[in-house]
Amino acid sequence: MRIAADRERCASAGMCALTAPGVFDQDDEDGRVLVLNAEPEAGDAEEAADAVGLCPSGALTVTEP
């Protein structure tokens, strides 16, 4: 699985860091998404998929399943 984040669309809600803390974080400046691991596997991949679905601003996409 490969994940991409669009920081211009990000609304800094923190849903990704809440849902998949091994894959996403928020920057200190304005809370926008930081991808810690763009190619998550196993449990991290499941959480990342949940986070993509939960993201309120549509900033996250799965680029490779």
Add this chain to the structure above:
Amino acid sequence: MIPLETDSEDLPEGMPYLRETRHDPPAALLALQDRPLRRMKYYPDGAEGWLVTGYAESRRILSDPRFVTGERFVRSPTELPHFFVSSSEHVPPGFFFFTDPPDHTRLRRKITGALTLKRMKDLGPRITDIVDDSIAALRDAGSGADLMREFGLPVPSLVICEMLGVPYADRDRFQRTSNDIFDQVLPVERRSEAAAELFAYVRELVPAKRTDPGADMLSALAADDDLTDDEAAGIGMILLLGGHETTANMFGLGTLALLEHPDQLARLRAEPELMEGAVEELLRYLTVAHAGMMRIVKEDAEIDGRLLRAGEYITVAPHAANRDPARFDRPNEFDVGRDAQGHIAFGHGVHQCVGQQLARVEMRIGFARLLAAFPGLRLAVPPEEIPLRTGMFIYGVDSLPVAW
């Protein structure tokens, strides 16, 4: 394209808001779930617009930039003047709740760095102290005390005051004005006045925060060269207003819901590791932001084969969407063990609650400490005597007398 006439036989007159039970959305609203996106008449002029009760439809509409909030709202989904109607005429500068991108993005990002999940977790020990102080105050007030007065309202008010750098001693000023702003039964004039009072209160603090800054959010806003003092005050007003009303009502109504579902309460007491999920379920089941999330159609848009025309109003009913059987199994059951993630109690799209991670931390700590402190917590009055906030923008209870 589905013609509009399919709805015309039984067009609802507004969004039903009168409740039959303490915890459930109005039955008449849930009865409209058969058509998740439907035509509806708005007050006061009967103009036709849209009502959204479906979960998927709500998420789609709230995240679509063709539906905006930065317009002046003159119609209401109920016979009560909606918060959007009474507020959007005099939107304070910086009040990004009523702003669309790109300006919304600029303003919102001024505070999101201070509200990240990490920072909210770092606040945990301080929030625990505040929660424990309020629990001590509740205990001192004695059996029969009002949980809202001693715990529900003080906890989030104290927390947001510290974060913002607003003196808690001024709480009479901002708690009363916040209450008036959100009271949809009050005349629009009084509510506009209250909004102006709250804005003026925060605006007075801004210059002092620049000359004598603290390690708080209002000082950071006051020092930001990219913001006018008015904008700093408008952003501060959102934080003050949103930071205490919503969480306070979740404490009051959430405690009531737990006490009225003894099996769920017992399970949560026996399995405290369920707390994170239980908070999500309380958010889903109670959805206190029940007045409808309103948008105006900016340009003609097609959703599920329906044409939404420019200028039309849309009201998303998140309390109905969070009970959508297409998304949540047994949606009208309160189940602390379910996976409620994905609920839209905080909204969806770029306006999704900016303080949601703070609210989560406050509720997780607050409910956990409250239950641990009072193993015998119970209502001190019959549940039907508890005053409900039906006409408020944010639903909840006015008071909650408890015993232990």
